[in-house]
Amino acid sequence: MSKVKPKFRLHLEMMVRNFYLLTLFVAIIGSVTYFSVSRIWDTMVDVQQTQIPTLLFEQDMEHSLDNIKSHVEKLGDANPMQAAMHYAAIEKIVIVLDKSVKNAINISSEGEVPPILVKLESDGAKLMRALATKDFDREDVTKILGSVRISLKSLQTFALRQIDTDFGASRAASTRARLIVIALSLFAIIVMILLGIILSKTVGKPVSSVTEKLTVNTMDIESVSDEINKDTKKQAQVAQVATKELESMIIDTIQGNISMSVEKQTEIARGFAEFLRNFVERTSTEIAMGMMSISQESGDARNKVDDLVKELATVGKNVKGQETAIGEMVKALLSIVEANREIKGKAQSSMESAGRATSKAYSGQESIASILERLLEIRSGSEGVKEIADSLANITEIIKILALNMSLKVEDIKDDTGKTYGFEAMAGKVQQLAEEVESLLGKSTAMLIPTIEGIERVTDEASQTKDLIAEVTMAIKKADDESKAIAVSIEKQASDIDKVEIEAENLRSLAQKTSETIEAQEVLAKDVDEMLRESETLIEGVNSQTGASVDGARKVSAMMEQLRQTMVNIEDGTGQLTEKSAEIAGMFNSILELANKSKVGAEKLNNVSSSVRTVSRQLTEVVKGSAA
Amino acid sequence: MDFEFLKIITFEVKGRCFALPSNNVKEIIDTLDSVKDVRYGGDILKGVMNFDGNLISVLDLPALLDMHEDESVSMIIACKDKDMDASVAMLISSIKGIETIGMSSVTPSQDDDVEYIQGFLREDENVALLDLKKLLDYAGTRIDSVNHIFDVSDYN
Numbered sequence: 001m002s003k004v005k006p007k008f009r010l011h012l013e014m015m016v017r018n019f020y021l022l023t024l025f026v027a028i029i030g031s032v033t034y035f036s037v038s039r040i041w042d043t044m045v046d047v048q049q050t051q052i053p054t055l056l057f058e059q060d061m062e063h064s065l066d067n068i069k070s071h072v073e074k075l076g077d078a079n080p081m082q083a084a085m086h087y088a089a090i091e092k093i094v095i096v097l098d099k100s101v102k103n104a105i106n107i108s109s110e111g112e113v114p115p116i117l118v119k120l121e122s123d124g125a126k127l128m129r130a131l132a133t134k135d136f137d138r139e140d141v142t143k144i145l146g147s148v149r150i151s152l153k154s155l156q157t158f159a160l161r162q163i164d165t166d167f168g169a170s171r172a173a174s175t176r177a178r179l180i181v182i183a184l185s186l187f188a189i190i191v192m193i194l195l196g197i198i199l200s201k202t203v204g205k206p207v208s209s210v211t212e213k214l215t216v217n218t219m220d221i222e223s224v225s226d227e228i229n230k231d232t233k234k235q236a237q238v239a240q241v242a243t244k245e246l247e248s249m250i251i252d253t254i255q256g257n258i259s260m261s262v263e264k265q266t267e268i269a270r271g272f273a274e275f276l277r278n279f280v281e282r283t284s285t286e287i288a289m290g291m292m293s294i295s296q297e298s299g300d301a302r303n304k305v306d307d308l309v310k311e312l313a314t315v316g317k318n319v320k321g322q323e324t325a326i327g328e329m330v331k332a333l334l335s336i337v338e339a340n341r342e343i344k345g346k347a348q349s350s351m352e353s354a355g356r357a358t359s360k361a362y363s364g365q366e367s368i369a370s371i372l373e374r375l376l377e378i379r380s381g382s383e384g385v386k387e388i389a390d391s392l393a394n395i396t397e398i399i400k401i402l403a404l405n406m407s408l409k410v411e412d413i414k415d416d417t418g419k420t421y422g423f424e425a426m427a428g429k430v431q432q433l434a435e436e437v438e439s440l441l442g443k444s445t446a447m448l449i450p451t452i453e454g455i456e457r458v459t460d461e462a463s464q465t466k467d468l469i470a471e472v473t474m475a476i477k478k479a480d481d482e483s484k485a486i487a488v489s490i491e492k493q494a495s496d497i498d499k500v501e502i503e504a505e506n507l508r509s510l511a512q513k514t515s516e517t518i519e520a521q522e523v524l525a526k527d528v529d530e531m532l533r534e535s536e537t538l539i540e541g542v543n544s545q546t547g548a549s550v551d552g553a554r555k556v557s558a559m560m561e562q563l564r565q566t567m568v569n570i571e572d573g574t575g576q577l578t579e580k581s582a583e584i585a586g587m588f589n590s591i592l593e594l595a596n597k598s599k600v601g602a603e604k605l606n607n608v609s610s611s612v613r614t615v616s617r618q619l620t621e622v623v624k625g626s627a628a
Numbered sequence: 629m630d631f632e633f634l635k636i637i638t639f640e641v642k643g644r645c646f647a648l649p650s651n652n653v654k655e656i657i658d659t660l661d662s663v664k665d666v667r668y669g670g671d672i673l674k675g676v677m678n679f680d681g682n683l684i685s686v687l688d689l690p691a692l693l694d695m696h697e698d699e700s701v702s703m704i705i706a707c708k709d710k711d712m713d714a715s716v717a718m719l720i721s722s723i724k725g726i727e728t729i730g731m732s733s734v735t736p737s738q739d740d741d742v743e744y745i746q747g748f749l750r751e752d753e754n755v756a757l758l759d760l761k762k763l764l765d766y767a768g769t770r771i772d773s774v775n776h777i778f779d780v781s782d783y784n
Binding site for chain 2: 411412
């Protein structure tokens with residue numbers, strides 16, 4: 001196959017780059033268009049955000065100036081009230097004007113403030129200063145209004161010029177962009193056409209001649225690969241047949257004469273050894289298993305007997321413990337019976353004491369009742385004494401008043417006649433007597449009142465004591481009844497305890513008998529244990545004898561093993577022979593595999609050559625436009 | 629009061645102690661049974677009674693002195709003013725006694741509105757020595773102010 005020149009590959013790459021060039025041209029055109037449009041848009045935005053609002057503010061300011069002028073003109077003919085209204089209106093308009101000026105300045109404050117706006121601001125400030133006071137000069141104000149109006153006109157002109165400038169720049173930018181796009185597009189088209197013409201002339205012929213050669217070469221490859229396939233197939237078939245024949249020959253030789261006889265001997269010896277071993281093992285195993293089971297069972301029985309002995313010992317201990325406990329219980333019951341008897345005696349004596357106390361309480365209650373009656377009599381008598389004392393007090397009071405009246409009468413008589421006729425002395429004595437009676441009465445009252453109060457207290461306490469004695473009597477009677485009931489219950493308990501004592505005695509004798517029985521069982525269990533130990537000894541002797549028979553059988557088994565080993569060696573020899581033949585067969589198999597691999601490689605080569613042919617055919621079609 | 633010593637009767641009216649010169653007191657009566665009620669007498673004129681054959685007025689001294697405590701009155705002191713020749717009885721609670729005092733122990737009253745009290749005997753007990761004449765004038769004024777509708781001259 002001839003070498004392909006690098007130029008051929010370079011031209012193909014150029015074709016690929018052609019598409020990249022086209023993409024690049026498109027990108028450049030798009031960028032130019034973008035920047036142009038962007039420039040135009042910025043210009044429009046500037047007009048919208050700066051110039052147009054400036055014009056609007058300028059209009060507002062003109063309107064404000066017109067309003068101020070009309071109000072100033074009207075001030076000349078206005079009365080004070082109207083003048084005030086005009087001044088108020090002017091003030092408001094001034095505020096609006098100031099706001100408009102500031103807004104106009106703010107709009108253009110991103111860059112440098114234009115001089116026209118600076119002049120407008122100063123004129124506006126001058127106007128506001130002039131209008132600040134109410135007694136302003138109208139001519140001055142009119143002049144200032146005129147200068148402000150001129151500034152506004154200049155601002156308007158400035159804004160319009162700015163708009164015109166911006167639109168002009170946009171127009172130029174769009175024209176420029178248009179020209180660039182058209183030029184680039186024409187250039188791209190011309191370049192594409194030229195490249196196509198050049199490539200079709202300089203690339204087409206070499207490609208078609210090369211593809212023709214490629215097609216011829218692939219046909220040669222196909223023929224060669226077919227021949228290789230055929231040869232390899234033949235090799236594989238030959239090797240396969242040879243290996244089969246050799247293998248069958250070796251196998252027949254080995255299996256036919258040697259292995260059969262050896263196998264037979266081996267089988268015979270094996271069978272005998274197996275039989276002998278099985279027989280010995282079976283018999284010894286059966287004997288050993290039997291002995292083991294007997295030993296196990298005797299062990300279990302001995303363990304159970306030991307457990308039984310232990311349980312019996314424990315039961316014996318428990319029974320003895322119970323017997324002791326029962327004995328103590330009987331003693332406790334006897335002591336309870338004794339205590340009950342004592343309680344019964346004490347209950348009897350308490351009953352008698354309660355009866356005596358009840359009778360005494362009743363007699364005490366009667367004596368208290370009689371005492372209370374006497375005290376009540378004394379109380380009523382003391383109340384009579386109190387009444388007498390009160391009467392004496394009244395009498396004393398009357399005597400006192402009588403003495404006083406006598407003194408007053410004596411005074412009257414003395415006043416009337418100048419003499420008292422002894423009545424004064426008599427009145428004095430009566431007065432003295434009344435005072436003595438009063439003092440005596442006071443003393444007796446002082447003595448009587450505590451006595452009467454003491455009698456009242458004693459009477460109350462006696463009454464309470466009577467009630468208390470009645471309650472005590474009732475309590476004693478109740479206690480008497482309860483003590484009788486306790487005595488009856490104690491009697492009943494004593495009879496129950498007697499019965500319990502009898503039962504306890506029976507239980508103790510039963511426990512004693514149980515202990516004796518348990519002791520006998522323990523002796524019996526010990527005998528059984530001894531017998532089991534002797535049986536274990538016998539079993540061990542039998543085990544040792546069976547062990548000797550097992551050894552003899554093992555020796556026979558070893559001899560048989562040796563015989564089998566010789567047979568195995570013979571087998572190994574024949575086996576090796578078989579292995580060798582197998583190895584030879586394997587070699588042939590490997591030859592066969594290699595032949596198959598070469599066959600596969602030839603098939604692959606065939607596939608590759610067919611694919612190359614297909615590619616070259618397609619390439620020729622691409623270059624020439626027809627099948628190669 | 630020109631006397632150096634003065635005999636007085638002391639009595640209680642609803643817890644307060646008063647005194648009258650003994651020459652103004654005629655009798656002490658320890659019951660109200662002899663008092664006959666008088667209709668339209670008001671609070672001050674309790675009634676009338678027969679004293680030594682004369683019909684005398686019985687005045688409610690607690691009401692006259694504007695004492696409204698709940699203590700009861702159960703005695704009558706019959707008085708006479710010799711200058712006026714007028715007798716009157718007054719209701720009191722109790723009699724304390726008769727005693728002779730020196731005029732120097734009497735403290736004159738400072739209250740000009742209460743003319744019927746001459747003075748006070750003992751500072752701790754505050755016993756008021758009454759002037760019977762002025763007391764009767766005061767009683768008359770009080771009674772007239774209550775009973776003026778019964779003045780017959782009005783109907784002339």
